[in-house]
Amino acid sequence: MEEWFSVSQLSKRTEIPETTTRRYLNNFEEHFRWEQRGRGKKYHPETIEILQRIAYLYGKDYETTEIKSILSNEYAFTVDDNQEDTMSRPRNLDSPMNFEEFRQQQNEFNKQLLKQLQEQLDYIRNILENQNVKSEEIKQLDQPKEKRIDRFNQIMIERKVNRILEKEAMALWQRQPMEQRKKRVGLFRKAEDIDKRDQFIKEYVDERFETYLKREFELEHD
The missing domain is CATH 1.10.1660.10 (Multidrug-efflux Transporter Regulator; Chain: A; Domain 2)
Known part of the structure; x- marks a missing residue:
């Protein structure tokens, strides 16, 4: 029981x-x-x-x-x-695997977040260097306090951009035809195709992330 x-x-x-x-x-x-x-x-x-x-x-x-x-x-x-x-x-x-799968997804999400944070930090440094920022200003980024502030800002900006893009992608996904969003899981029922939805959202975010990030840093010029 x-x-x-x-x-x-x-x-x-x-x-x-x-x-x-x-x-x-x-x-x-x-x-x-x-x-x-x-x-x-x-x-x-x-x-x-x-x-x-x-x-x-x-x-x-x-x-x-x-x-x-x-x-x-x-x-x-x-x-x-x-x-x-x-x-x-x-x-x-x-299935007894559901709980364990959830934890694995959370761990993978955390790993990906840390990886993306480092990638975004490197991305911003490259932008600063390409814009001929003074070497003294670049060095300041490596100071302990400033580095922590910089990392915090990167986290918040990345989360904001991801949140905006994911919501846009979810709204587009919801407007897709039913036959594209659902898959058969039994003889008489269908359910949301989670893998297909997540891939749709991921591709949407990946394609637009850099543009949105530049917009947040006001790096796009008319």
Whole structure:
């Protein structure tokens, strides 16, 4: 028999503060399976992955309405090729690999972030050098305090640019024809093609990142 979890147990397993966990459960109630047991609610094990997905999207600065739209697509069911199922409910997450896959994705994301930070730092230094910045000013970038400030600014600018581009890409993806966005996952249902969507967003960001970054640094001239 599956073990269902209380709010406090969900908080411990997801490492999300209990007050935040309760807020997610209330704000996105339609996406969770739960039962009333005694004086409290018990939630299906799949709730763990959905909570982690919500936390991840909030971490990427998505708004609540945007997250609801994403969850509806990721956990939506269709009854056939032509008719959409109007019931939105969590998908079946029986695989024990889901939690581990989520952690691996988070670790990979962190690695990529650190790599991109270094690449962007090198990119800005090259720009400064190509614009004949005085050597004394370039050397100042290597001073401990200034270097920390510079790195912080790079992080914030990169996140801002990525956030803008990802939101633009997601909006374009949502406007794609249904047959391009979904794939068959069973005999009578379809679900969001996550791999295809992520690749679509990645390519969109990669193609425009440099242009947007230059715009943020006011390096484009008419």
